Amino acid sequence: MLKRAGLPPTRFSLHHLRHTFATLLLHNKKEGFDKVDLRTLQELLGHENLATVSVYTHVDFENKKKAIDSFEI
Incomplete structure (x- = not known):
């Protein structure tokens, strides 16, 4: 499958593509x-346990800053 997509199998794996797919779905926001x-990602990936999906949740510094700045003191 990787060769048909033009991706070298020595550089990519199906696991790598699956992880990229999940990460992009969680972090990509388009207009509308x-x-x-x-929960949706859990269903798409076929995971039984929601905790398994948590590996795709990367909290970056900017998200932390926005969360802290959202509080009115």
């Missing part, structure tokens, strides 16, 4: 479309 929630 909210980010995918964890």
Whole structure:
């Protein structure tokens, strides 16, 4: 499958593509479309346990800053 997509199998794996797919769904926001929630991602990936999906949730510094700045003191 990787060769048909023009991707060298020595550099990519199906696991790598699956992880990239999940990460992009969680972090990509387009106009008129909210980010995918964890339960939806769990269904798409076929995971039985929601905790398994948590490996795709990367909280970056900018998200932490926005969360802190959202509080009115």
